[in-house]
Amino acid sequence: MSQTSSTPARPQLPPVSRRGFLAGVGALGLGAAVAACAGGGPTSAGAASAGGKTPLAFWTGFTGGDGPVMQDLVDRFNAEHEGIAVTMTTMEWADYHAKLPAALTSGQGPHVAIQHLDSLPTSAARGLLEPVDDVAADLALTADDFIPTVWDAGIYAGARYGIPLDVHPLALFVNTGVVADAGLDPAAHPLDRASYEGALDTLLARGVAGHWMSPHTFTGGQTLQSLIWQFGGDLFDGEGATVAWHRDEGVEALSWMVAAVHRGWSARDVGQDADIIALQNGQAAYNWNGIWSINTLDSIPSLTWDVSRLPRIGSVDAAWAGSHNFVLTRQRGTTDAQLEAARTFISWVSEQSAAWAVGGQVPARRSARESAEFAALAPQAAVAEQVDDLRFIPSVPGIGDAVGELYTALNEAVLLTKAPAEALADAARRADEVLADNRDRYAR
Template sequence: MSRRGFLAGLGAVGLGATVAACSSGGPSASGTSAGGTVDLTFWNGFTGGDGPVMQDLVDRFNAEHPAIAVRMTTMEWADFHAKLPAALTSGRGPHLAIQHLDSLPTSAARGLLLPLDDVAEDLTLTSDDFIGPVWDAGLYDGQRYGIPLDVHPLGFFFNTRVLADAGLDPDAPPMDRESYEAALDLLLDRGVAGHWMSPHTFTGGQTLQSLIWQFGGDLFDAEGATTAWARDEGVEALSWMVDAVHAGWSVRDVGQDADIIALQNGQAAFNWNGIWSVNTLDQISGLEWDVRRLPRIGSVDAAWAGSHNFVLTKQRGTTDAQLEAARTFVSWVSQQSAAWAVGGQVPARLSARDSAEFAALGPQSAIAEQADDLRFLPSVPGIGDAIGELYTALNEAVLLTKDPRDALRDAAARADQVLADNRDRYDA
């Protein structure tokens, strides 16, 4: 899945158009078409290489469950969040959807989602079969609102040809700070700026978060009420990125996506990017590349990750039959999550992650080795508004317009006000 595929979002169709998918008749009060089929609308943001994979799963589900007709569609995330409340109020929104983990508590606090504790119990889904942190992160205000489908972590991508040309072993890439910096020095001697530091959310923002955790810091306090990124650990993390620019390991003023393009073109050796880049790189003819878990630059193994979660919406006109059909669909796709990983994901279910089918996906399996070290944002409504201030600090510091400590301090003050305002807004 591309970076834009990660940002891209959930789409909508009118309820009448959805019903027409499996029957020429219109919907009845029971939520079924004239032919007796239960019709479901499913919104998601899989607009990249993962889209066809999910569509294949939907087609397979529909073929195996002739009494249920799922219609899938997509749109930009921003459009999704703007349209969802009105669509649900009018009864023309999705019956089920995918949301990123960091937006889930906001939607729950706005009353857009149904609690899923009973769904998890009915489907015998428990923490024992899921990556612990992502299962726990689906809770908000003591109730479950998300059923995790996957995790999509940051990975360490590298151009094997560039490493070999510099005399480095592509089969043994640098995985700690000392060897990583030594490799960057060697590459610089060969005229290659080895790791281009992005000043943008993608992928600089995820890199910075990973480094803050690796240096032993955190982004927020335990309750997600105040920021913690301006402490010494955060300053050390952002300073490492800025020092890479000063040292020449990175070029200056890296444009959006220029870091991974440089990897593709052989202008850079390393790139920390999302697992969604697997399919993008795999489609480039002649490119020699590989991927591992993130190197440990600090003292702790840690990596940023997001997660796609199934949610059921609180919508006027939804019937019991549609709710039951939605539960069936969520359970079925969850069981197929090893197949879903082909789209460039790590299954959230341990049984899928440990399967031979997933092990055969070399790049995804390599990134998944850090599954126990993945970190997620706290389950706080509006947390994305606050983390946006960290991205401003990143931009200022990596573009060399502000000292890292000052940038983080000022961003923390703004974010703390955002968090306070959100507590009032969401009565949290």
């Protein structure tokens, strides 16, 4: 069911500041402080800091609107835990993954970190992470309180390496002003193929290319993956050993994206991020983008917008999603006190999942998604309606290298330089070679 409103404007959030909401969530008892441990002895971050606090280095890639929200949580944690001092370092994800191995080897890396679910098995296979089975057990975390696919994907080679924090799905963003100007109902979003294509035809008759199709990883890559699943296909076989995206379902999915360009529903040669900018500027009505776009759109006072689950273009409800997971790193010089402090920190932040959702996320924990605090975040709650239909890349070391070949096929086809079937088949051959190489590289 889509999120709707009685006016063209997006549903209003509660009249409360982000910091005020975070404080309110803590006051309601969603987070229970765990007794802090005293520090001691030399560590990778130096000896215990002044006042006997255990220093804890925490790395993330939260450079967008979610960064300040996590920093607020870190500040609250430090204020409530006198024996622990968490320092958060934020950098672009590409820099994060490039710097992490050397930093851990030198003892200058994080003790606790955030990793994307699809990067987690690669880091585990490279020996960068410590298993967290005991953390999950000590904190009484079970599959019953998490999205099953996300919980299961945190396991590599029989051990758990990730504690899920959130999921960040693809969703349908709507410029309700553009929709209304075309004579369409801004409160009734088209959520099946016939109504979606009908809306795009109506917009085209008014001179509007309603859905700009990105040929780039963000967000064309996530759109293509969602469509492959919607048409009943898959990216890989069950174990992630070989590619499946070049089969009929994948060809049908990519052909639909290319047809959008040929039919004029999309502009041609769409640049990186030009699709979401077109939505913001009133040049497009619809954009398939990540939930992380909520805070970006919310910061534009003149924009009237809404968000809902993805339309079903094929025969199956499905949407691409990623997930941020807490991990413990394997680092020279880490003390037992720091490991215990990291457990305390992970537990506390996990219990604040409803507060973390303010940054534009869907909590991985069911108890947080069912809370009144999360329900009050109307855009996030609307995206979460498709939580049972979310799909994830297989938990296989080096899988991102293979998926990169799919993005090449996307680029070739949507830019009209190669037919969809040929582009996907060529990409599949290259990706199968990558997968074979990775099996040797990450053999355990």
